[in-house]
Amino acid sequence: MIIDIHAHLDLGDDSVISRMLERGWADVVALSSLIGGAFPSEEELCQANDHVLEWMQRYPGRVVGFAYVNPRLGDASLRELERCIALGMKGVKLWISVFADDRRVDPFVEMASRAAMPLLAHAWVKTTGNLPFESRPEHVARLAARHPEARFILAHFGGEWETGAKAARDCPNLYVDVSGSLAEMDEVGTLVRSVGAERVLFGTDNSNFHYCLGKVQGARLSDEQRVKILSENAKSLLGI
Secondary structure, eight states: OOEEEEEEESSSOTHHHHHHHHTTSOSEEEEEEOTTTTSOOHHHHHHHHHHHHHHHHHSTTTEEEEEEOOGGGTHHHHHHHHHHHHTTOOEEEEOSSSOTTOGGGHHHHHHHHHTTOOEEEOOOOOTTOOOTTOOOHHHHHHHHHHOTTSOEEEGGGGGSHHHHHHHHTTOTTEEEEOOSSOOOTTHHHHHHHHHOGGGEEOOOTTSOHHHHHHHHHTSSOOHHHHHIIIIIHHHHHHTO
8 A cells, every 4th residue: 555645736737646546556645735826815725725625525535635724824724724624634734835833833733733633844955045934844843843742744855855854853743755855875764764664654746656656665674664654654644
């Protein structure tokens, strides 16, 4: 069984997702929509999450919805998250509307934690400099440390796997997904040695499925560790 913990609609070609599901590459895909871009309005958040709900209905049991939120909108976005929880979504997606450790994120973490939903937080490290309000791994780690009762996913290694592994090492409630980074020798193995196989998750971020799978299959891991990364950790995290 393979679970893709990190995939998107409305960011490139949505047929990438349908191919993964219909060709049996991924058994379950955790899906969010990014309609509205970095700073979505209340209406755009509703449109984005409605699109995910349509896919949940199209692929029942195989698409897990992650609600897109914008903490800048405050109570309006919290109400939208509450709606998504009521409609069966199982996670929260935070992109680049604010830094992950911004205090405006706290109410969303608290609501997600009460619903046993993990929060998937984008983070990246760019030599040319990050976008405005684009988190680095340290921002996500600080948020996770502030909310030890909640569970978080550091997206795509934090964009640079050594930095991501270091940031996540001492945060037992912070998982790391392996999507979206370059494939380098022993990066997944180093991540496993740093945080433990129990906190590593398979994801694609809409990238080439087999390229992302190769990072895990080519790593020096035991079969048990691979199964945890490809499915078991995500099943536990999502309650499926």
